[in-house]
Amino acid sequence: MQFERQPAIPCTLVEIAKGPIDTQGVTISRGVVSRASVIGVITSITEAGTILEDGTSHILLRPSEFSPIPIMPRVGEIVVVIGKPREYSGQRYLQMEICKRLRNPAWVEYRRRELALLVPREPTVKADTTNPKRAVLERIKQLDEGTGADIELLISEIPQAEGVITALLTQGDIFEIRPGKLKVLE
Structure with missing residues (x-):
């Protein structure tokens, strides 16, 4: 090594x-x-x-x-x-x-x-292994500045995010504001 x-x-x-x-x-x-x-x-x-x-x-x-x-x-x-x-x-x-x-x-x-x-880095959310849905929802809220959160960024940051996003979309907890951008339904 x-x-x-x-x-x-x-x-x-x-x-x-x-x-x-x-x-x-x-x-x-x-x-x-x-x-x-x-x-x-x-x-x-x-x-x-x-x-x-x-x-x-x-x-x-x-x-x-x-x-x-x-x-x-x-x-x-x-x-x-x-x-x-x-x-x-x-x-x-x-x-x-x-x-x-x-x-x-x-x-x-x-x-x-x-x-x-030198500006402090934006805090990243560690993937919550016990509840990946909550981790994805929290990260979408953090990334959303009014225009939605980028799907590609979510998938790169959180393991298993792709499957969780699909499940949240079908359940209606989140929606795609435009292609590639997600918002949490509140």
Whole structure:
């Protein structure tokens, strides 16, 4: 089996601090972050690690045990850090893989604007294996913006949707507003 390296996702420290964490990474509004890319200012250096702040929150930086020792910047320097979000004894930290000084402070504003442009993904409905009819009905309601929900999209998102759609059409729970578009009868 080949190891696949995950991309570093640009995010803020408050997203890392507040999001639920598990073995996959931190869950933020745009998905799961297993490797984070953050830009901030070093505010202090302690024996436990280095404190990074980005204007939204602060976090402890610790070097990775498997990576070479990253460049350790001085207090007040602007850095970009790529690392894995971790938690130990209830304290979140970033296990650094890369730490690079940024000489141009415009990068902080660039990242702020970049993060403002990233729109959270539309939540997808996980197929309810106990009641696929309910899952299809809920997804039709979510996708319908007045013109109906696309049948092809439903079939690609929910397993067994084709058979469920046929059954719902014959029962009269949904109707085809025009070819390829479904609406829930309410």
